[in-house]
Amino acid sequence: MVADANQNEFPGQTFSASGSIAKVGELLKAVVGYFALPLALPLIFLQECLAWFRLTTGLSNRSLEGKVVLITGASCGIGESLATYFYRAGCRLILAARRKQELERVRDSLVRMQTNGKVYVPAVLELDLADLTSIPSKANAALAIYDTVDILVNNAGIFNRGSVLDTIMEVDQQVMNVNYFGALALTKVIGNHMLKQSAGHIVFMSSVVGKISIPNSAAYAASKHALQALADSLRAEVASKGIKVTVISPSFVKTDITVNAFTTSGEKYGRMTKEVASGYTPEYVAERTFKAVVNEESDVVIAPLTHKALIYIRTFLSSIFFIIMKFYARRFRKEQ
Numbered sequence: 239m240v241a242d243a244n245q246n247e248f249p250g251q252t253f254s255a256s257g258s259i260a261k262v263g264e265l266l267k268a269v270v271g272y273f274a275l276p277l278a279l280p281l282i283f284l285q286e287c288l289a290w291f292r293l294t295t296g297l298s299n300r301s302l303e304g305k306v307v308l309i310t311g312a313s314c315g316i317g318e319s320l321a322t323y324f325y326r327a328g329c330r331l332i333l334a335a336r337r338k339q340e341l342e343r344v345r346d347s348l349v350r351m352q353t354n355g356k357v358y359v360p361a362v363l364e365l366d367l368a369d370l371t372s373i374p375s376k377a378n379a380a381l382a383i384y385d386t387v388d389i390l391v392n393n394a395g396i397f398n399r400g401s402v403l404d405t406i407m408e409v410d411q412q413v414m415n416v417n418y419f420g421a422l423a424l425t426k427v428i429g430n431h432m433l434k435q436s437a438g439h440i441v442f443m444s445s446v447v448g449k450i451s452i453p454n455s456a457a458y459a460a461s462k463h464a465l466q467a468l469a470d471s472l473r474a475e476v477a478s479k480g481i482k483v484t485v486i487s488p489s490f491v492k493t494d495i496t497v498n499a500f501t502t503s504g505e506k507y508g509r510m511t512k513e514v515a516s517g518y519t520p521e522y523v524a525e526r527t528f529k530a531v532v533n534e535e536s537d538v539v540i541a542p543l544t545h546k547a548l549i550y551i552r553t554f555l556s557s558i559f560f561i562i563m564k565f566y567a568r569r570f571r572k573e574q
């Protein structure tokens with residue numbers, strides 16, 4: 239009988255050999271991780287110093303006066319604060335979201351505001367990012383208002399709370415549609431317009447969970463990871479075409495994001511979590527985002543050092559990160 243060279247006579251043995259190789263690989267990764275983290279710490283410090291230096295001394299004097307800025311999710315929260323900063327800078331705003339009445343409230347409060355320089359009455363655009371087929375015509379309607387859009391701020395977003403296995407598919411899909419596919423569809427139309435004018439700036443409001451994933455908000459984290467990936471690809475593709483791409487990744491911000499969040503069954507969560515209640519003010523995040531646009535920064539993380547460290551721990555010491563997240567998930571279950 240001729241033995242088949244491809245046939246595995248001792249599958250168990252082969253498996254255990256590759257198992258030991260995998261274990262050695264894991265060990266090597268851990269060792270590299272332990273060395274890499276201390277090496278990374280000075281890099282984190284350097285990055286923080288550079289960001290601080292750039293912000294304090296390197297602030298460009300570039301004026302945004304007269305620029306047409308389309309802000310999604312401008313009816314409340316961070317979007318409303320962003321509108322204030324761009325309005326004060328003399329930009330021509332298009333405020334977009336689903337609730338027209340809230341957009342008009344934001345517009346009216348801006349118009350009543352005391353300002354020094356020239357300002358323009360903002361336009362209002364009803365837009366449902368979950369309605370993907372309507373987005374090209376809505377984007378064209380936005381372009382028709384001032385014949386252009388110079389800065390697109392993809393800010394609108396929704397959050398979800400609950401475990402992966404308990405969450406109904408409709409919630410996952412809705413979160414991906416609003417946070418990712420909606421922003422993508424809008425970016426395609428406005429981005430192609432920017433290509434024609436060889437200028438423009440596209441901003442994505444991501445989150446720290448676009449860089450690390452936390453338990454009990456998987457759809458949200460996945461949508462923000464997708465946004466980060468989209469932005470990184472797009473930035474490289476349009477770099478030579480005069481278009482800038484910025485990703486903003488804040489930690490918790492005190493807005494109604496969790497009040498409006500979906501539960502596992504698609505109901506409204508209806509409460510502000512304590513992490514969000516003790517988060518940054520939307521004004522702070524808006525100011526930092528505005529500066530990032532003026533400075534044409536690519537990637538800005540607005541987070542306390544502990545959250546920034548978690549990003550590095552996920553990269554260099556993933557096993558430690560997984561343990562931390564296991565505790566986090568357990569705490570969440572207890573709180574429920």
Ligand SMILES: NC(=O)c1ccc[n+]([C@@H]2O[C@H](COP(=O)([O-])OP(=O)(O)OC[C@H]3O[C@@H](n4cnc5c(N)ncnc54)[C@H](OP(=O)(O)O)[C@@H]3O)[C@@H](O)[C@H]2O)c1
Nearest residue numbers: 311313315316335336337366367394395445490491493495
């Ligand atoms: N708050 C935080 O802790 C935090 C942290 C990191 C990142 N972020 C990000 O910051 C962005 C703004 O969130 P926020 O904190 O300001 O929350 P928010 O107060 O709940 O505001 C969300 C905005 O998105 C709009 N929106 C929701 N669904 C929409 C849809 N289907 N179509 C169009 N617009 C829609 C809402 O307007 P309508 O309801 O009128 O449509 C609202 O203006 C989001 O992308 C969020 O992921 C927030």
